[in-house]
Amino acid sequence: xxxxxNPGQALEFVxxxxxxxxxxxxVAGGTRRSVGRPAPKTNGGDLPLLDVSGLCxxxxxxxxxxxxxxxxxxxxxxxNAVLAAKNQRLGFDPADWSQLLRSNGATTLAGAVxxxxxxxxxxxxGGARDSLLGFQAVNGLGExxxxxxxVVKNVTGFDLxxxxxxxxxxxCLLTEMTFRVYPKAQHAAILxxxxxxxxxxxxxxxxxxxxxxxxAGLAYLPASMIAPAKFDxxxxxxxxxxxxxxxxxxxxxxxxxxLLGAAVQRLEDDMFAAIGSGEKFSDLPGDVWRVMxxxxxxxxxxxxxxxxxxxxxxxxxxxxxxxxxxxAARIRNIAAAAQGQAMLLRASPESRTSLxxxxxxxxxxxxxxxxxxxxxxxxxxxxxxxx
Numbered sequence: 001x002x003x004x005x006n007p008g009q010a011l012e013f014v015x016x017x018x019x020x021x022x023x024x025x026x027v028a029g030g031t032r033r034s035v036g037r038p039a040p041k042t043n044g045g046d047l048p049l050l051d052v053s054g055l056c057x058x059x060x061x062x063x064x065x066x067x068x069x070x071x072x073x074x075x076x077x078x079x080n081a082v083l084a085a086k087n088q089r090l091g092f093d094p095a096d097w098s099q100l101l102r103s104n105g106a107t108t109l110a111g112a113v114x115x116x117x118x119x120x121x122x123x124x125x126g127g128a129r130d131s132l133l134g135f136q137a138v139n140g141l142g143e144x145x146x147x148x149x150x151v152v153k154n155v156t157g158f159d160l161x162x163x164x165x166x167x168x169x170x171x172c173l174l175t176e177m178t179f180r181v182y183p184k185a186q187h188a189a190i191l192x193x194x195x196x197x198x199x200x201x202x203x204x205x206x207x208x209x210x211x212x213x214x215x216a217g218l219a220y221l222p223a224s225m226i227a228p229a230k231f232d233x234x235x236x237x238x239x240x241x242x243x244x245x246x247x248x249x250x251x252x253x254x255x256x257x258x259l260l261g262a263a264v265q266r267l268e269d270d271m272f273a274a275i276g277s278g279e280k281f282s283d284l285p286g287d288v289w290r291v292m293x294x295x296x297x298x299x300x301x302x303x304x305x306x307x308x309x310x311x312x313x314x315x316x317x318x319x320x321x322x323x324x325x326x327x328a329a330r331i332r333n334i335a336a337a338a339q340g341q342a343m344l345l346r347a348s349p350e351s352r353t354s355l356x357x358x359x360x361x362x363x364x365x366x367x368x369x370x371x372x373x374x375x376x377x378x379x380x381x382x383x384x385x386x387x
Contacts, residue, residue, distance in 0.1 A: 001027075005054030007136070007144065007175040013050060014173055014381065015142035023384045024048045026169045028055075028073035029105040031098045032115050036168055036357040036386040038349045047384070055175060056108075063088060066181050067133070067150060072110030072174040079109060083181055091182040092128045093121025093276060100278035100288060101346055110174050116166035119276025120217040120241070123209070123314050125182055129165040136176035137164070140377030150178045163372065168357075169383045171376040185243030188216065190267040191256055195234025198222065198299045198312070204238045204260050205315040206295055211259060213252050217241030217272040218315040220298075225280055225311050240264075241272055275313055275320075278345065284309050284322040287347040289331055291319040293340035304334045325351050332359045357387055 002024075004010045017024060025039045025047045039047040056073040063086040070079060076094055083089050094112035098105070111117075118127045125131065134148025147160035164171055193204055201220040208215050219239045226233040242252045257264050274280050281288045293301050298316025310321035323331060325347065335342035336359065344355050361369065373380070 001049040001051050003051040003054060007055070007138075010052065010055065010173055010175055011138050011142065011144050014138045014140070017381050018140065018142045018379060021379055022048065023379070023381045024050045025383055026050050026052055026173060028053045029075070029108040029111055031096070031101065031103045031105045031107050032111050032117070034101050034103065034349075034352075035097070035115055035345060037352055039383070040385045050173075052173070053108075058082060059176065063181075066183075067178065068181050069150065069176065069178040070109055072177055073108045075106045075108055076112060077106065084184065087184045087186075088181045089184045090179065091121075091125030091131045093119035093125075094128070095119040095276045095278070097278055097345070099282045102282070109177060110169075113165055113177065114167060114169045114174075120219060120272040120313055121276070123218060124214055124216050127165065129162040131179050131181075132161040132165060132177060133180055134178045135161055135164060135174055137172035137174045139172045140379050140381045144175075148178070168386050170373065170387055171382065173382060185216070186245050187249050188241060188243045188270065189249055189253055190270050190272075191240040191242065191253065192233075192265045192267050193238040193240075193260060193263060194232070194265065195236070196238055197235055198302050201236055201238035202295065202298045202312060202316045205240070205312075207259055208240055208256060209295070209315040211255070213242060213255060215240055216243045217275075218313075219272065219275050220312040220316065221271075221275075222310065224308050239267075239271065239275075241270070275311065278320060280311065281309065281320060281322050281346075286322045286324050287328070287351060288345045289321050289323060290343040290345050291321065291331065291335050291340060292317060292343070293319065293335065293338045297338045297340070301334060301338050301340070305331065328355055335359075 002013060004013055027049050053073045055071040057071050058074060059069040061068045095117045096107045097117060098107060113128045113132060116128055134150055136146045138144050198220060205218040209218055220236060222236040223233060226237060240256060242249060244252060295316035298312050298319060302310060302319060305321055307321050307323050310319060312319050332342045341358055343358055
């Protein structure tokens with residue numbers, strides 16, 4: 001394993017790999033290495049590893065401007081603590097999949113962005129692509145380059161920051177990242193509609209999503225995903241998270257009750273962190289999937305999936321489920337019929353190798369992705385075969 005501790009070393013390493021035509025796997029915290037296809041073998045051995053954990057630390061934080069610049073391997077725990085001290089937070093609510101994936105290590109900033117790992121809070125401020133303003137990186141030609149900027153209103157040139165979000169480290173080696181951050185709410189309230197079917201529950205969540213309440217979380221849990229010791233949810237529960245200062249929050253709660261009726265209860269337990277991180281599936285057998293569909297299709301898709309353990313986040317835009325490996329083709333077909341996408345998040349190395357992270361793309365889209373990849377990394381040096 002090789003290691004780099006600064007952008008200059010990263011640049012030299014990539015140039016050497018380019019000259020040798022030697023691909024490698026990028027590793028920092030290592031908590032998401034089991035997402036996507038396993039690294040291929042080279043010359044009968046494992047793919048060389050590049051440890052970038054030394055590229056860590058906050059470079060500049062301007063709380064009054066809501067801007068933070070950090071190196072990619074900075075631990076999310078450190079960033080969250082620094083932001084919390086100024087009553088601020090990352091808007092895309094980065095999710096920690098460590099417990100679900102049974103991985104050790106510390107989750108990092110670039111790991112969350114590269115895997116587009118947004119939690120339930122994504123509903124309010126968008127995903128990583130909506131928060132990443134700019135970055136510095138090394139491409140596969142051995143060139144250091146910058147994209148985007150360090151201010152919110154920067155629209156010059158191509159919006160490359162959006163490309164690296166969800167690219168799983170296959171386009172470039174990140175060395176610096178700049179984010180827009182957001183104020184952290186003073187208070188939060190969890191509202192619940194109990195004993196509702198998926199059809200009624202998701203309809204209630206969409207009603208809240210389309211209102212002026214700016215919810216911070218909207219999820220539906222069927223009875224199989226509710227711990228009986230916590231409360232009796234009956235057929236299922238629709239969960240709503242609202243945030244704000246004390247008086248405005250109470251006004252939001254009153255508005256939610258006007259929209260949904262007097263049956264709305266207030267809960268003390270905030271389950272949204274466990275929902276967004278997939279923690280509720282960590283002890284369940286089988287493969288774990290994330291199926292992304294239009295929220296209005298969620299009740300029908302959930303019924304067609306017909307699995308015991310599932311839940312809907314993002315008002316139905318994201319369905320988590322656990323299923324047997326033999327269900328893979330059926331799950332992908334259901335997602336495709338709904339014009340959605342099924343992501344295989346946790347599975348055996350054999351299943352990940354054969355199925356890949358996502359279903360094969362249509363020819364036109366696949367050709368476009370190959371062209372983008374060739375522009376950034378023509379020799380396929382970075383995390384080859386992962387997508």
